[in-house]
Amino acid sequence: TxxxxxxxxxxxxxxxxxxxxxxxxxxxxNMVNIPSPALAIVGRHNSGKTTLIEQLIAELVARGNDVGSVKHHSHVGFDIDYPGKDSYRHRAAGASETVIAAPGQIARIKTVEGEVECSDIVRSMYGHDIVMVEGYRKSGLPTIEIMRSGNDADSRVAEVFAEGARRGWPLGTDFTQFTRGLPTADDEAARATLKNTEQDDAAEAEGSHFKTQHPDHIDISNKLPTDKTVAVVTDIEEAVRAAELYNVPSFALDDIAGLADFVEEHYVRPxxxxxxxxxxxxxxxxxxxxxxxxxxxxxxxxxxxxxxxxxxxxxxxxxxxxxxxxxxxxxxxxxxxxxxxxxxxxxxxxxxxxxxxxxxxxxxxxxxxxxxxxxxxxxxxxxxxxxxxxxxxxxxxxxxxxxxxxxxxxxxxxxxxxxxxxxxxxxxxxxxxxxxxxxxxxxxxxxxxxxxxxxxxxxxxxxxxxxxxxxxxxx
Missing domain, CATH: 3.90.550.10 (Spore Coat Polysaccharide Biosynthesis Protein SpsA; Chain A)
Incomplete structure (x- = not known):
């Protein structure tokens, strides 16, 4: 033996x-906690983030991957337990952390100060082939941007995204300048110094046509693609063309297999x-x-x-x-x-x-x-x-x-x-x-x-x- x-x-x-x-x-x-790579799906309200991430997780799991997930909830004071349950009574009595254990499942509810950083959450999720994060645009994670034609906010973002691509602005540009107008496409000096406040007046004077042509424009600057955007999922042709100019791959809303191929090749733990x-x-x-x-x-x-x-x-x-x-x-x-x-x-x-x-x-x-x-x-x-x-x-x-x-x-x-x-x-x-x-x-x-x-x-x-x-x- x-x-x-x-x-x-x-x-x-x-x-x-x-x-x-x-x-x-x-x-x-010497026990080793294997870090999990992570990727965020981001978009505006009603863009279809949850549907996309649900389909992508199912596809990745079907291919044999171990997938973790994180959901960003923007509302303060949400609860995943409710009055009457024993675990709720434990927390109501003052427990700062409660673990609910059952055959095949475990849940941990912990009281924290402020909002926990996404990076800290992912760091605590060991051993997954990939962690899919819904939201957390500012986490620093590589992001997949979803834009859907049926959503007005997405359509506006697509316009700004496309305008920036046509003008040659790099991803990561301070797109708040669009709300005041942009310098002309051939103004290299202004383009190179977009974030320099000394250029703000020139930008407003030279590019005000964008704002004029879009009087219903609202401030969507915090919801735009960034230098962390690695792919775009959309059914808006303007966004597809912009992604091509930025050399960022784009996928149709229903191309879950193609998106999963991309994620496996570049982000799933080898x-x-x-x-x-x-x-x-x-x-x-x-x-x-x-x-x-x-x-x-x-x-x-x-x-x-x-x-x-x-x-x-x-x-x-x-x-x-x-x-x-x-x-x-x-x-x-x-x-x-x-x-x-x-x-x-x-x-x-x-x-x-x-x-x-x-x-x-x-x-x-x-x-x-x-x-x-x-x-x-x-x-x-x-x-x-x-x-x-x-x-x-x-x-x-x-x-x-x-x-x-x-x-x-x-x-x-x-x-x-x-x-x-x-x-x-x-x-x-x-x-x-x-x-x-x-x-x-x-x-x-x-x-x-x-x-x-x-x-x-x-x-x-x-x-x-x-x-x-x-x-x-x-x-």
């Missing part, structure tokens, strides 16, 4: 109950394959690093426990799959793949090629099995950095140089580049970096993700491993 195999692995001296308790303490301290490189027998260690005992368990188990929670797919590259088969019974929920080297010669770059070839997801985190304090939080931070930067490699860098074996790789870009480097006879892990887009992840960012540090410490000899184990148990 898996347990029997694990017992044989530990036969060379188990540190005992104290070590196991310390390991459990370490696991609790799937991450975590690859633990276990290799085989280590000459300096005198035995396989994967099965050497550390704090009451095989070292490979420690790595799986630390990295498994942040993996969508977990692979261990090894030349001793039979000796590591006990992992399937030890971690049945992870469905671990044991993969042998793709080449019959050793080296860092061939090992990286094996990892990338075996991975099934677009992002691939590669970690060496002797990194005793490998960090799931760092893996998450690297994935977010890759998503934001568009890089092909996110690699920690410090005074010792690159740390390619606790880095993140974009599979489709890196696999052919690694193969080309191997064909040139290269063996070093970073030999292909000049052929791809590399984002250097600085030490300050590493410590922000993993304040305890030590992510790149590895053990090559029994003495080094023993020293690390002692410091771990003492800590």
């Amino acid at each position: 898996g347990s029997a195999a694990r017992s044989r692995v530990l036969s060379a001296g188990t540190p005992g109950a104290h070590a196991i308790l310390m390991r459990r303490k370490d696991e609790c301290m 799937r991450v394959t975590v690859v633990i490189q276990a290799g085989g027998e280590s000459r300096r260690m005198g035995r396989s690093k994967a099965t050497v005992p550390f704090a009451g368990q095989p070292l490979i188990c420690r790595l799986v426990e630390r990295l498994g929670p942040v993996s969508d797919d977990l692979i261990i590259t090894t030349n001793e799959p039979d000796n590591l088969a006990f992992l399937h019974a030890e971690f049945p929920h992870l469905r671990i793949q044991l993969v042998c080297d793709a080449f019959d010669f050793r080296g860092a770059l061939p090992g990286l090629y094996t990892a990338l070839q075996a991975a099934r997801n677009p992002y691939v985190a590669v970690v060496a099995c002797d990194m005793v304090f490998a960090s799931g939080s760092l893996v998450v931070a690297e994935a977010l950095a890759m998503n934001e930067s568009g890089a092909d490699v996110v690699v920690p860098v410090n005074k010792h140089g690159y740390e390619p074996f606790h880095a993140m790789y974009r599979r489709m870009a890196c696999l052919p580049a690694v193969r080309a480097a191997l064909d040139r006879g290269e063996k070093r892990a970073q030999a292909f970096f000049e052929d791809v887009n590399v984002f250097e992840f600085p030490q300050a960012s590493v410590l922000e993700a993993e304040p305890m540090g030590g992510c790149f410490i590895n053990a090559n000899t029994p003495e080094e491993l023993h020293s690390l184990e002692e410091s771990f148990l003492e800590g």
Whole structure:
């Protein structure tokens, strides 16, 4: 059985109950809360935000995504509980926070000062592939703007949106100037200094025709597309043409599948394959690093426990799959793949090629099995950095140089580049970096993700491993 195999692995001296308790303490301290990416759907009253977000959530969930949602309620004093219910009585008695729990559901009602920032709400919603936010235009989130022809306010916004596009004003412009008139389209100086109050009089004098032509114009400046607008959903032709001029994608109101494609491609959390490189027998260690005992368990188990929670797919590259088969019974929920080297010669770059070839997801985190304090939080931070930067490699860098074996790789870009480097006879892990887009992840960012540090410490000899184990148990 898996347990029997694990017992044989530990036969060379188990540190005992104290070590196991310390390991459990370490696991609790290193639980990883995976941040959720978020996207806001914004529009004016009666634009159809709720209908759109409802349809989009249903489509994303049908595609296998875990979706959270946030609804901005602008009215002060709304309540989601009502008199007579026990939970309402708890709060009426003075409880500042009440949790309502039932099979399959839980709700939390908490009294707060003022209005909670959207960013704080999203930050508390861990582990979703995407959080869809209704409202919160000023949250700083990327936004999808909805404009519907049947809504007068939307039609007015579309006019202003189109006028700004024709005049060449960038998204994010202070569109309140439209209420006083705009400078002419060819007035580059005025256009470049729109927000400069010294230009206000000139703007009013030179562009008053817009206000004159729209006497029913109302102040909609706080409800206009901004530099955070990433897509427009509309049935107004003028808005479609404006979006095209701004190079912003637009979708029909009923094109939910197309909108979901866009959201999945650009905003849904990318799937991450975590690859633990276990290799085989280590000459300096005198035995396989994967099965050497550390704090009451095989070292490979420690790595799986630390990295498994942040993996969508977990692979261990090894030349001793039979000796590591006990992992399937030890971690049945992870469905671990044991993969042998793709080449019959050793080296860092061939090992990286094996990892990338075996991975099934677009992002691939590669970690060496002797990194005793490998960090799931760092893996998450690297994935977010890759998503934001568009890089092909996110690699920690410090005074010792690159740390390619606790880095993140974009599979489709890196696999052919690694193969080309191997064909040139290269063996070093970073030999292909000049052929791809590399984002250097600085030490300050590493410590922000993993304040305890030590992510790149590895053990090559029994003495080094023993020293690390002692410091771990003492800590």
